[in-house]
Amino acid sequence: MADESHQSLARNLYDHCLGSGDPTGDLISRGKFPNNWVSQYRSLVNKVKNVWGDRPEWPREIVASTHFASWYLHLRYNVWKTGSGQRNEQTEKLPGAVRSSSELFLMSPASKIAVEVQQNEDALLDAPTE
Numbered sequence: 001m002a003d004e005s006h007q008s009l010a011r012n013l014y015d016h017c018l019g020s021g022d023p024t025g026d027l028i029s030r031g032k033f034p035n036n037w038v039s040q041y042r043s044l045v046n047k048v049k050n051v052w053g054d055r056p057e058w059p060r061e062i063v064a065s066t067h068f069a070s071w072y073l074h075l076r077y078n079v080w081k082t083g084s085g086q087r088n089e090q091t092e093k094l095p096g097a098v099r100s101s102s103e104l105f106l107m108s109p110a111s112k113i114a115v116e117v118q119q120n121e122d123a124l125l126d127a128p129t130e
Contacts, residue, residue, distance in 0.1 A: 028076050
């Protein structure tokens with residue numbers, strides 16, 4: 001059984017994705033993620049991977065959070081894009097980074113390829129924006 005700090009980590013990820021940190025409102029109304037949301041998400045997923053990655057079962061909060069971030073956030077952005085008739089090129093880069101972080105946790109063990117993908121995405125996210 002996981003100790004309290006591990007359960008807290010699972011709750012923090014859930015809160016970031018589906019609770020008070022849910023980026024849906026910003027994506028639908030402004031076409032962008034809240035400041036630092038993606039980097040915070042990726043940091044939380046890396047912490048979750050370090051704690052839970054080798055375990056055969058994960059808390060529902062972790063599965064729900066990573067699934068939601070991987071599959072639904074780009075759809076929320078598309079609602080704004082379709083409704084406004086505009087694009088946000090910076091936002092369009094970010095769902096791939098979110099999905100990659102999620103998928104690397106959900107689908108594969110840590111590997112050299114996974115580390116290289118993460119480093120490439122870090123460089124993309126650190127690139128200057130308008």
